[in-house]
Amino acid sequence: MLKYLPELIRDNVIDHETADRITSYYLQKRSEAPSKFLIIFGILGALLIGMGVILILAHNWDDFPKWLRTFIAFLPLVLSQTASLYTLYGKSDVRLWREVSATFLFLSVGITIALISQIYHISGELDKFLLTWMIIAAPIIYLLKSSFATLLYIAGITYYASTVSYWFYVSKEPYYYWLMLLFSFPYYYQALKNNQRNFIRFYNFLTSISLLVVFGTFAYSLQNFTILLYSLTFGLMMLSDYIPLFKNYRSEDKTLYSLGYLGNFIMLFILSFDWYWHELYTHTFKFNLLTFHHPIILFFMLFLTIYLVYRKWKDSSDFQLIDLSSLIIFILVLIGIIKPSFSQVLMNLFILIISLYGIIVGVKSMSIATLNRGLGIFTILVLCRFFDRDIPFVVRGVVFVVIGLGFFYANHRIMRKIKNEK
Amino acid sequence: MRNRKLLLIVLIIVQLAVPVYMIAKYEHILNEGKSYFFKIAPVDPYDPFRGKYLTIRVLEESITVDNSKDYHSGELVYLELDTSEKFAKIKNVYKFEPEGSKDYIKASVRYVSISKLYFKFTFDRYFMEESKAPKAEKIYFDALRDTLKNSYIEVNSKDGDAIIKELYISEKPIKEYFK
Numbered sequence: 001m002l003k004y005l006p007e008l009i010r011d012n013v014i015d016h017e018t019a020d021r022i023t024s025y026y027l028q029k030r031s032e033a034p035s036k037f038l039i040i041f042g043i044l045g046a047l048l049i050g051m052g053v054i055l056i057l058a059h060n061w062d063d064f065p066k067w068l069r070t071f072i073a074f075l076p077l078v079l080s081q082t083a084s085l086y087t088l089y090g091k092s093d094v095r096l097w098r099e100v101s102a103t104f105l106f107l108s109v110g111i112t113i114a115l116i117s118q119i120y121h122i123s124g125e126l127d128k129f130l131l132t133w134m135i136i137a138a139p140i141i142y143l144l145k146s147s148f149a150t151l152l153y154i155a156g157i158t159y160y161a162s163t164v165s166y167w168f169y170v171s172k173e174p175y176y177y178w179l180m181l182l183f184s185f186p187y188y189y190q191a192l193k194n195n196q197r198n199f200i201r202f203y204n205f206l207t208s209i210s211l212l213v214v215f216g217t218f219a220y221s222l223q224n225f226t227i228l229l230y231s232l233t234f235g236l237m238m239l240s241d242y243i244p245l246f247k248n249y250r251s252e253d254k255t256l257y258s259l260g261y262l263g264n265f266i267m268l269f270i271l272s273f274d275w276y277w278h279e280l281y282t283h284t285f286k287f288n289l290l291t292f293h294h295p296i297i298l299f300f301m302l303f304l305t306i307y308l309v310y311r312k313w314k315d316s317s318d319f320q321l322i323d324l325s326s327l328i329i330f331i332l333v334l335i336g337i338i339k340p341s342f343s344q345v346l347m348n349l350f351i352l353i354i355s356l357y358g359i360i361v362g363v364k365s366m367s368i369a370t371l372n373r374g375l376g377i378f379t380i381l382v383l384c385r386f387f388d389r390d391i392p393f394v395v396r397g398v399v400f401v402v403i404g405l406g407f408f409y410a411n412h413r414i415m416r417k418i419k420n421e422k
Numbered sequence: 423m424r425n426r427k428l429l430l431i432v433l434i435i436v437q438l439a440v441p442v443y444m445i446a447k448y449e450h451i452l453n454e455g456k457s458y459f460f461k462i463a464p465v466d467p468y469d470p471f472r473g474k475y476l477t478i479r480v481l482e483e484s485i486t487v488d489n490s491k492d493y494h495s496g497e498l499v500y501l502e503l504d505t506s507e508k509f510a511k512i513k514n515v516y517k518f519e520p521e522g523s524k525d526y527i528k529a530s531v532r533y534v535s536i537s538k539l540y541f542k543f544t545f546d547r548y549f550m551e552e553s554k555a556p557k558a559e560k561i562y563f564d565a566l567r568d569t570l571k572n573s574y575i576e577v578n579s580k581d582g583d584a585i586i587k588e589l590y591i592s593e594k595p596i597k598e599y600f601k
Contacts, residue, residue, distance in 0.1 A: 062551045074441065077438065077441070084434075085430065085431075088426060109437055113440065116441045116445060117444070118474075118549045121548055121586040123544065136436055139433045140433070143433060172496070
């Protein structure tokens with residue numbers, strides 16, 4: 001950027017004052033960069049040391065007496081606690097110290113508990129171990145104001161929730177997960193206010209993944225309605241820019257949007273097959289008091305999605321049909337309880353409309369990318385329908401040839417249009 | 423800020439208290455608990471030494487009941503033990519702590535069949551050094567295949583909480599083989 005400034009001043013694009021402001025802005029950015037790298041490498045270092053200690057100690061140490069093994073088990077914890085105290089008393093304003101000592105302390109808590117279990121041959125239950133670890137490590141987030149510890153914590157509680165509900169009998173609910181997730185919100189809110197872009201980005205990403213994992217544990221009670229939770233989560237990932245809290249974070253980073261887009265895209269196609277609708281018809285969901293919060297969460301997400309869709313429709317010039325997909329899926333699943341095959345037809349129709357809309361808009365606006373996305377969706381739709389219908393090979397072949405020719409023709413026309421315009 | 427320093431000190435004390443409490447609890451079981459012997463059965467030959475422990479399978483791991491439907495896998499139960507001989511056997515299963523009985527341990531239901539309950543014990547691992555794995559595996563297999571050789575674990579239990587004290591292969595503590 002700085003390279004082009006003299007040229008821009010010469011051609012009267014910007015004045016000297018603006019150029020100076022731009023220069024100082026970038027120079028300041030440059031001075032911030034090294035500390036960022038230091039923090040990243042510091043955290044990596046703490047992680048590696050933590051893992052290394054785990055590996056060295058896991059090697060076991062049968063020949064040491066019990067007291068010595070116990071002493072060694074406490075070492076990482078005591079060291080990292082000392083480092084955290086030192087940080088808070090002397091270096092509390094240095095982010096590098098805070099992040100590194102918090103990471104180290106967070107891991108040490110788990111290491112020590114695991115090693116003590118090992119000394120006494122306790123096989124223990126993984127979920128209890130993780131729960132204990134997360135509870136006594138959670139306050140680190142606030143006391144050392146550490147973003148990375150927050151991310152570790154989200155990963156940890158997700159792991160906890162899945163050990164509780166996934167591979168045991170299914171009436172166990174990861175209630176604590178929700179409480180523990182709530183516990184991270186104040187830190188997150190602070191970060192939003194302080195505009196910590198990187199952390200917000202990682203947190204949103206990780207929490208979305210975490211929710212997707214935990215919603216899988218609802219499958220026992222919600223049965224086939226679980227798919228609604230997934231599609232609403234994907235929908236919220238796509239629309240997260242329109243949550244008032246994220247006003248300042250709009251459209252910077254498309255990771256979350258793309259992931260949600262891809263997720264909902266897959267959902268649409270899954271629901272275009274008849275097996276889901278057939279299943280929906282035969283299994284209804286089991287309501288019981290243990291899982292009363294499942295429908296509540298579902299409806300909360302539904303209303304939030306409706307609100308955000310409305311916001312995007314009002315505020316954005318870039319409203320797309322696929323933004324509606326989680327709502328369409330919701331409506332069609334409700335219809336599908338009574339008329340499954342009708343819903344399936346509508347689902348296919350919706351995908352068809354998305355693809356045709358893409359093709360039309362692509363041709364009109366001469367955007368090759370939009371056109372080919374529409375054509376691509378159309379092709380996948382045709383492919384999917386070939387799978388569940390017995391269509392003679394000759395017909396399939398002809399259809400594909402026609403679609404292929406259509407691809408060429410549409411692209412060719414746009415190319416020509418662009419040329420003529422020039 | 424002062425509050426944060428104070429809270430960090432409180433947190434540090436709590437973080438230390440957890441492992442200290444664990445140690446105290448296990449030491450209490452080892453010192454004050456009653457000891458039982460359980461015969462062990464051959465394990466899946468595929469991988470008895472997982473990472474850093476030997477998998478322990480208790481020979482007496484099931485009991486015949488006529489109300490197996492009332493139990494589901496994962497449930498916590500109390501097993502009353504018959505200790506009339508050297509090796510303990512499961513006498514009875516309860517959903518609540520049995521009163522009046524001294525000899526019982528906590529376990530969880532691993533698997534429910536039509537007439538039997540199979541249990542998962544809290545002592546199903548014996549941690550050892552990685553470098554000893556190959557040799558331990560061999561000793562373990564040879565001894566367990568030979569039913570005439572007595573291989574068993576000594577378990578200490580207090581108020582139903584049971585932990586392994588020693589693993590005996592052919593009547594000898596496993597550590598003896600590595601001296």
